[in-house]
Amino acid sequence: MPPAAAGTLAAGAGVVVGCALAIDVRLGAVLALAVLCVPIALADPPLIIALWAALTVFSKSPGAGLALTATGFLAFGAWLAHARADPARIRSALRPHRQLITLIVLLLAWLTVSMAWAADPARAAAEAGIWYVNAVAVVVLVTSLRTPRDIRLVVGAVIAAVVASAALGLVGVDLASAASAPQAATGAEGRLEGASGDPNFMAAFIVAAVVLGTVLFSAAASPWRAVLPAAIALLVVGLAATESRGGLLAFLVVLGAGVVVMRGRRAVALGLAAVALLIGGLSLAANPAALERIKLAEQDRGNGREDLWVVARRMAAEHPMTGVGLDNFTARSAEYVRRPGSLDYVELIVDRPHVVHNTYLQMLAETGVIGLGLWLALAATVLGSALRAARRFERAGRHRLAVLSRGVLVADVGLLTAVFFISALSTATVWVLLALGPVLLSLASAPDRGSPGRAARPSGRGVGYSPAVRLPVGLARGELGS
Numbered sequence: 001m002p003p004a005a006a007g008t009l010a011a012g013a014g015v016v017v018g019c020a021l022a023i024d025v026r027l028g029a030v031l032a033l034a035v036l037c038v039p040i041a042l043a044d045p046p047l048i049i050a051l052w053a054a055l056t057v058f059s060k061s062p063g064a065g066l067a068l069t070a071t072g073f074l075a076f077g078a079w080l081a082h083a084r085a086d087p088a089r090i091r092s093a094l095r096p097h098r099q100l101i102t103l104i105v106l107l108l109a110w111l112t113v114s115m116a117w118a119a120d121p122a123r124a125a126a127e128a129g130i131w132y133v134n135a136v137a138v139v140v141l142v143t144s145l146r147t148p149r150d151i152r153l154v155v156g157a158v159i160a161a162v163v164a165s166a167a168l169g170l171v172g173v174d175l176a177s178a179a180s181a182p183q184a185a186t187g188a189e190g191r192l193e194g195a196s197g198d199p200n201f202m203a204a205f206i207v208a209a210v211v212l213g214t215v216l217f218s219a220a221a222s223p224w225r226a227v228l229p230a231a232i233a234l235l236v237v238g239l240a241a242t243e244s245r246g247g248l249l250a251f252l253v254v255l256g257a258g259v260v261v262m263r264g265r266r267a268v269a270l271g272l273a274a275v276a277l278l279i280g281g282l283s284l285a286a287n288p289a290a291l292e293r294i295k296l297a298e299q300d301r302g303n304g305r306e307d308l309w310v311v312a313r314r315m316a317a318e319h320p321m322t323g324v325g326l327d328n329f330t331a332r333s334a335e336y337v338r339r340p341g342s343l344d345y346v347e348l349i350v351d352r353p354h355v356v357h358n359t360y361l362q363m364l365a366e367t368g369v370i371g372l373g374l375w376l377a378l379a380a381t382v383l384g385s386a387l388r389a390a391r392r393f394e395r396a397g398r399h400r401l402a403v404l405s406r407g408v409l410v411a412d413v414g415l416l417t418a419v420f421f422i423s424a425l426s427t428a429t430v431w432v433l434l435a436l437g438p439v440l441l442s443l444a445s446a447p448d449r450g451s452p453g454r455a456a457r458p459s460g461r462g463v464g465y466s467p468a469v470r471l472p473v474g475l476a477r478g479e480l481g482s
Contacts, residue, residue, distance in 0.1 A: 046150035050157035056428040057161035118325025127327035162209040165194035166238035192241035203247020204418035215407025246421030254414035323368035359419040386437030392444035
């Protein structure tokens with residue numbers, strides 16, 4: 001860009017930020033941060049992607065939504081700039097993911113078509129927009145994270161965000177409602193919610209973060225190794241504080257999956273599982289209310305979840321192939337109350353309509369067998385990508401990345417278990433975690449020296465993401481080794 005044009009653009013940005021500050025200080029602060037982040041986004045997109053991934057954990061906190069949107073636009077804009085400069089690299093990065101991209105396109109097409117028979121097309125259209133945004137995010141992640149440092153930067157950012165959310169909740173800061181005075185960040189039942197606004201979502205994120213933190217500990221440099229054990233212990237305590245039965249089941253699943261998947265490190269996995277169980281057991285023992293809630297799983301019918309599942313099955317039986325339309329369960333659920341069989345929580349269906357609280361049943365009820373089948377195929381492809389990446393890294397002798405790939409596989413298994421008890425596919429954090437497997441496969445499929453055009457990083461002097469753009473010395477350091 002010519003200097004005069006750059007100066008004019010900078011002056012215009014200053015005027016916009018100044019006007020925004022005069023209108024609303026929060027809006028102005030967000031815009032100022034965005035302006036400051038533009039050079040970083042262009043020079044080193046993974047840094048902005050890592051910030052965006054961290055902000056997804058806080059998406060339901062007041063003010064975070066605007067920051068998340070602004071950061072997302074920055075990341076996408078930087079991606080477009082680099083894609084325009086080197087389209088061959090984008091095609092090369094997507095080449096190992098033909099099946100994944102095909103499934104995403106087919107699923108998006110089917111979700112879009114489902115608006116035709118939805119009782120509330122506006123709801124379906126709004127939800128479809130979220131799916132499209134998340135699909136674009138997956139493509140950006142797969143094609144932008146190109147080195148071990150990039151991947152660990154994003155993984156570390158997600159772990160740090162989940163730890164911060166859990167820690168703030170445990171000390172009594174209500175992130176979901178941002179009350180002026182600190183109070184317990186829990187729901188009506190005294191459960192830890194953190195920034196997610198829902199204990200079950202918080203538990204799902206914690207389970208994934210515990211696994212990723214554990215594998216990152218074994219492949220990280222000394223600064224990470226010093227803080228990760230304490231962070232993992234805090235997360236296990238936070239998991240117990242959520243009192244989430246689905247989160248507890250997912251945690252047990254990942255402990256078992258870790259022992260099976262971590263080939264060559266099963267003894268270590270067993271030891272870590274034992275320590276995690278000990279910490280979790282002590283936390284539950286110190287919280288009798290959590291133990292009592294777990295014991296009441298059958299009596300309270302999952303806090304009404306089982307009745308929602310009954311309605312979803314009735315809906316799916318009546319519309320087996322097509323479903324009732326994307327995000328239209330709450331619009332149609334009241335029609336299925338007066339059927340044979342008793343329902344104890346009718347108010348959750350008629351008076352205060354709730355989503356199904358089961359990702360798989362919701363997909364079946366709203367998009368039919370076709371939609372659910374495409375989603376299951378997509379989930380299987382994501383898991384397969386992580387496993388294929390691990391095997392390729394092992395053959396190449398890159399054992400730390402192989403461990404990280406197997407850890408991502410275990411984390412995704414836990415996440416896919418947890419979403420059996422929540423409706424989570426519109427949550428960006430879920431897609432960030434699911435995209436890590438394909439991202440690692442892209443790295444495993446590329447030459448060891450990285451993709452063409454990626455500047456080397458000798459002695460940490462600058463991070464040139466492209467030959468033409470560099471950051472100041474050490475600004476984006478944090479290489480953790482391959």
